[in-house]
Each structure stands twice: as structure tokens, then as C-alpha cells.
Amino acid sequence: MDATSSPAAPRELLQRLEGAVRRRFGTAAALENIEVATLGGSNRTLLFDLVEGPTRRRLVFRQETYRLEQSPFIAPHDQYQLLEVAQRHGLAIPEPIFEFEPQDGLDRGYVVAFVEGETLPRRLLTDPRFEMARQNFPTQAGDFIGRLHAISTLEAVFLEQTPDSLDPVAAQLARFDYYGEAHPALELAIRWLVRHPRRASNRCLLHGDFRTGNLLMGQEGIRAVLDWECAHLGDPMEEFGWLCLRSWRFGLIDKPVGGFCGREPLYRAYTAASGIEVDAEAVHWWEVFGFVRWIVLNIMQAHGHWTGVRRSPAFAACGRNTALIEYDLLMTLLGHYH
Amino acid sequence: MSQDQPSLPDILRVVRDFIEQIKEDVPDKDRYHAMCCSYLLSVAEREISDDARLADKKNDVLCTFLGRPMVPLAATRALAAGLREGRFDEQWDKVTELVLHHVIDKVMVSKPEHLNAIHREERR
Numbered sequence: 001m002d003a004t005s006s007p008a009a010p011r012e013l014l015q016r017l018e019g020a021v022r023r024r025f026g027t028a029a030a031l032e033n034i035e036v037a038t039l040g041g042s043n044r045t046l047l048f049d050l051v052e053g054p055t056r057r058r059l060v061f062r063q064e065t066y067r068l069e070q071s072p073f074i075a076p077h078d079q080y081q082l083l084e085v086a087q088r089h090g091l092a093i094p095e096p097i098f099e100f101e102p103q104d105g106l107d108r109g110y111v112v113a114f115v116e117g118e119t120l121p122r123r124l125l126t127d128p129r130f131e132m133a134r135q136n137f138p139t140q141a142g143d144f145i146g147r148l149h150a151i152s153t154l155e156a157v158f159l160e161q162t163p164d165s166l167d168p169v170a171a172q173l174a175r176f177d178y179y180g181e182a183h184p185a186l187e188l189a190i191r192w193l194v195r196h197p198r199r200a201s202n203r204c205l206l207h208g209d210f211r212t213g214n215l216l217m218g219q220e221g222i223r224a225v226l227d228w229e230c231a232h233l234g235d236p237m238e239e240f241g242w243l244c245l246r247s248w249r250f251g252l253i254d255k256p257v258g259g260f261c262g263r264e265p266l267y268r269a270y271t272a273a274s275g276i277e278v279d280a281e282a283v284h285w286w287e288v289f290g291f292v293r294w295i296v297l298n299i300m301q302a303h304g305h306w307t308g309v310r311r312s313p314a315f316a317a318c319g320r321n322t323a324l325i326e327y328d329l330l331m332t333l334l335g336h337y338h
Numbered sequence: 339m340s341q342d343q344p345s346l347p348d349i350l351r352v353v354r355d356f357i358e359q360i361k362e363d364v365p366d367k368d369r370y371h372a373m374c375c376s377y378l379l380s381v382a383e384r385e386i387s388d389d390a391r392l393a394d395k396k397n398d399v400l401c402t403f404l405g406r407p408m409v410p411l412a413a414t415r416a417l418a419a420g421l422r423e424g425r426f427d428e429q430w431d432k433v434t435e436l437v438l439h440h441v442i443d444k445v446m447v448s449k450p451e452h453l454n455a456i457h458r459e460e461r462r
Contacts, residue, residue, distance in 0.1 A: 182414045184437045187421035195427070313374035320381050323444035324452045330438050331454060 013106075017046075017061060020104040020111075025052055032056075047114055059097055063109035066310065070178040072171075072297065073229035076100075076108040078158055082228050083112065085155050085205075091147060094216075094224050115224040117216040121250045124217055125259045136221035138257065138265035141210075141243075144225060146273025149204040149236045156205045156233065164208065164232035168289065169193055176296050179303045185326035189292050192333060198285050200235030202276055208232055210239055211248040212258035236276055240267075241286020246328045246337060247294055256338070284332075291329035298322045347383055354379035377449075384447045396443060403436055414440070 014034065021029050030051045037045040037060070046061040064076050076099075083096040094112035124130050153160075163171035173190060176183075208230030216224040242248075244256045244263065252259035257266050267278040302319030304310045331337040339346060354376050361372040397410045404416050417437070420426055426433040442457050450458065 182411075182418040184414060184417045184421055185441050187418045188434060188437050191421050191424065191427070313371045313378060317374040317377055320378070320448045323441060323448040326441045327445050327452060330434070330441055334434070334438070336454065 013063075016105045017048075020098075020100065020106060021050060023104070024098055025050065028053065033058075043109075058114035060094065060112050060114050061109070062112065063100075063106060068300070068304075070175045072164070072175060072293075072300070074159065074162055074231060076110055078162075079228045079231070080110045081158060082156065082231050083110075085151065086148070086225075086228075088155075089147060089151055091144060092222055092224050093228075094226065115216050117218050117223045119213060119216050119226070121212045121248075121259065124212065124215075125250055125252055129219055130217065133217050133219055133221045134260055137260040138262075139269045140222045141215075141257070141260075142266045142269025142271075143273045144222065145207070145210060145236075145239055145243075146270040146276070148207060149202075149239070149270075149274045149276060151205050153203060153205055153233050156231070159205070159231060159233050162232045164230070165234060168232075168234060168238070169292075172289075172292050172296050175300065179296075179299050181299055183295065183299075183322065183326065185330055186292055186295050189288055189329055189333065193285070193289055193292070196285065198235070198282055200237070200282075201279075202236050203233055204236040204276075206232055206234050206236065206239050208239075209242070211243050211245070212250065212260070213248065215258075235282065235286070236274070237279055237282035238286045238289070240270075240278065240283045241288075242290045242293075244283065245287060245290045245294065246332065247291075247325060253337075288329065288333060291325055291332065295322050295325045295329070298325065346386060350379050350383045350386075354383070381448055384450075388447065396439075400436065400440070403432070 014031070018031050021031060032049040032051050033047075035047040037047055044061075044063045044065045048059055048061060050057045050059050062076070080096055080099045083093055086093045087096060094115050097111040097113060099110040100106040100108065118124055118130070124133065159165050163174065169190065176186065207225065207228065209227050210225065214225065214227040215222055216226055240263075243258055246253065246256075249255060249259040255261055256263055263278075263280075263283075271277055298318040298321050301315045302322075305312060305315035305319070328337060344352070357372055357376045357379070361369055361376065364372050393410070397408075397413055400410075400413045400417060401407050404413060404420070408416060417433075417440075421433065421437075442453065442461070445452055446461060450461075453461070
């Protein structure tokens with residue numbers, strides 16, 4: 001399949017992508033094997049081969065298709081800058097290739113290298129082929145997060161004014177209020193967070209969405225950490241509160257670290273890489289916060305559905321999924337779930 | 339609601355059963371959406387079979403806590419607003435219990451098997 005014949009990608013878009021590629025790699029460069037990975041949500045993702053004479057590289061095109069009001073996602077330009085920062089520090093990420101410029105006519109987005117691997121949680125957590133990856137997970141994940149948190153925040157100063165960097169609770173409240181729904185469980189949790197304020201002892205660059213589902217893995221372990229849209233600056237314990245959320249255990253509830261393992265080996269690897277000790281009480285606070293955030297994200301997805309902006313069964317289901325998250329939140333707050 | 343057969347719950351059930359039958363045969367990109375469709379239909383089935391009298395009784399409990407009679411949506415909004423304003427801080431355990439039962443009611447519609455055994459037993 002060439003650059004103008006992919007059935008689910010508009011011809012004009014593919015022509016513009018071809019133009020963007022040729023501006024950077026020469027007029028002989030061609031696009032082949034175009035595949036639509038996702039077409040919906042707030043991003044369009046295409047996979048394609050960049051062919052330059054005898055060499056061929058699989059790349060990923062990622063274009064913003066919808067800008068939400070009160071968006072929880074950082075701009076594509078900031079995402080791209082972050083990938084460059086992470087690459088400079090040797091972290092496992094998809095290599096940034098180029099960012100769109102106005103003359104490309106592709107609006108906001110970028111191209112990164114394709115990384116072969118698996119992201120489906122059920123396979124990663126139960127398939128015998130990933131046994132070694134599961135064994136390696138706490139060391140690899142702890143090391144990745146530790147090295148990320150060890151990067152100076154001065155290298156990501158462009159995230160300083162992101163709402164989640166300024167005041168994460170206020171950022172969630174502002175988004176929640178925008179959707180105009182009433183969720184007493186969410187209000188109860190926010191009230192608890194406000195009444196038990198925490199002062200972070202460190203401020204770090206956070207991935208913000210480091211969890212099962214956003215980790216691309218091979219049989220040996222983590223190959224690339226994806227989806228940097230929620231990155232911000234904040235308390236490093238927030239990263240663990242999110243990763244250990246019950247929602248990411250996919251039924252393996254006795255393995256709080258994303259269904260992979262217990263907390264201790266992850267924390268040990270993290271401290272070895274970052275020099276930062278993990279504060280279990282702070283992680284619990286951030287887990288409560290994480291449930292609040294996950295509820296608001298589901299409300300956002302459902303809002304996109306029922307307002308007609310991006311209708312789909314999956315986004316509709318998110319609306320009713322909020323009750324399940326609220327239940328886990330309350331059971332955690334009451335000390336029944338850990 | 340129509341008096342003719344099939345009933346509304348049966349219509350939802352037959353469509354859901356069909357989706358369940360074909361979901362393994364649909365292309366990968368559509369399978370997740372097919373599963374979501376089946377889930378949404380099961381939610382609808384449970385929601386229409388909800389006991390209206392029981393719902394009224396639960397709203398009465400909430401309105402007693404709030405101190406005035408209200409329709410369910412207004413009562414939920416009043417509870418949420420009161421929590422935001424800290425009006426129930428002195429009754430924290432009581433309001434937490436109330437909110438928990440409000441959420442359990444919603445989970446009974448969304449996905450009853452998600453509840454912990456203690457609450458599943460309680461609702462039998």
C-alpha cells in the first residue's frame with residue numbers, strides 16, 4: 001500500500017505526510033505499508049514504512065485531532081520536547097524523528113520510531129511468553145522511574161505552568177466542574193485530600209501516566225514507555241500512586257504494581273536509581289488522588305460521547321465505569337483495599 | 339412500554355446474546371467496541387429492571403440526612419455540594435457510609451460482580 005491508497009486515512013493527509021517526509025529525507029523518500037492504528041479520541045495514529053533507497057524504517061505518525069477544553073493533556077510540542085529530554089538521558093522511549101512544522105500543513109503532532117512489542121495488559125500479565133518480562137519488571141520499572149525523576153526539572157521548565165504542575169487537586173476539580181456532573185464519592189475523596197494536605201519533599205519530572213497499558217514490552221521486559229501526554233512536574237510519589245492504582249492490576253489485585261509484582265522490589269530499584277526513599281503514606285495519598293483523576297478522565301471520555309463530539313461504545317462505557325472506580329476509591333479510603 | 343412481545347428486557351438480551359456470539363469473529367479493531375456494546379446492553383437490562391419503590395426508599399434515606407425532601411438528582415447534587423463545602427465534615431463516618439451505599443447502588447447496575455463479597459452478600 002503506498003502513500004495515497006490507505007482506506008482509512010484521508011488522501012490529502014497522506015499527501016501532506018509524504019511532503020513532510022520528503023522535505024526532511026529527500027525527494028526519493030517514499031511511504032509504504034501505511035496502517036491506521038487509532039482514529040479517534042484526541043489523536044490520530046498511523047504506522048508507515050519510510051523507504052529511502054535500500055533502507056526501510058517503520059515509523060509512527062501521531063497527530064492531534066481534537067483539542068479539549070480543560071484538557072488533561074499537554075501540547076504535542078511539549079510531548080516531543082520531553083521525548084528529546086528522555087532520549088538524551090538514555091531512557092527507553094520511541095525515538096523522536098521529527099515534529100510537524102507549519103509548512104507541513106499537518107497541524108500539531110510528530111513522528112517517532114516504531115518499537116515492536118506488546119502493550120495488552122492481559123497478555124503481559126498472564127501469557128507464559130512474558131514470564132521473564134514479569135520477573136524483570138520491578139527492577140526495570142523502578143530503574144526507569146528513578147532515572148526519570150533524577151533528571152533536573154530545569155530540563156522540563158516548559159511544564160512549569162501546566163495545571164497539574166501548579167496544583168494537581170485544583171486541576172482535577174477544574175476539569176470535573178467543566179463537565180457539570182454530580183459525583184458525591186469524588187467530592188468525598190477531594191474533601192479528604194484537602195483535609196489531609198501533603199508537602200512533597202522533592203519535585204521531579206513525572207511521566208504522569210506510567211502504568212500497565214502504556215508500557216511496550218518484549219519477552220525480556222520494557223522496550224519503550226509510551227504516552228507522555230500527562231507529563232508534569234510534581235511529587236515523585238504521585239507516580240507510584242498512579243502505577244499502583246487498583247484499576248491497573250487487571251484482576252491481579254494481590255500484585256499492586258500494575259498486576260506485575262509487590263511494591264518492595266520496585267521501590268528498592270527506584271531508590272537505587274534516584275536516591276529518593278519511597279514514602280508509603282504519601283503513595284497512599286496519591287492513590288486516593290489517582291482514583292479521583294481516573295474518575296475525571298472517564299467522565300471526560302463519556303462527555304465526548306454524549307455531547308456527540310466523538311461518539312463510540314467505548315467512550316459510552318466509560319460513563320458507567322466511573323461507579324466501579326468510585327467503589328474502589330471508597331474501599332481504599334476505608335482501608336479495605338490496599 | 340409496549341404490551342407486545344418481546345419485552346424490552348428481552349429485546350436487549352437477544353441483541354446482547356448475538357453480540358456475544360459474534361464478538362470473536364469480528365476484526366480486531368472492532369472487538370473491543372463489540373465487548374463494550376455487550377456491556378452497555380447488560381447495564382441497560384439491569385437499569386430497567388431496577389425496583390422503583392426501592393429507589394424511592396433509598397432517596398428518602400438521603401433526603402433525611404440532607405434535611406429536606408428532594409427528587410433523586412437534586413438530592414445527589416445537594417450531597418455533592420455539601421461535601422465540597424465541608425458541611426458534613428463533623429459527620430464524616432456517617433456521610434462516608436451514605437456515599438458508599440450510593441455508589442454500591444450504581445455498581446449494582448454497572449457491574450454487580452465488581453463488588454466485594456461483603457457487599458454482594460448484603461444486596462442478595
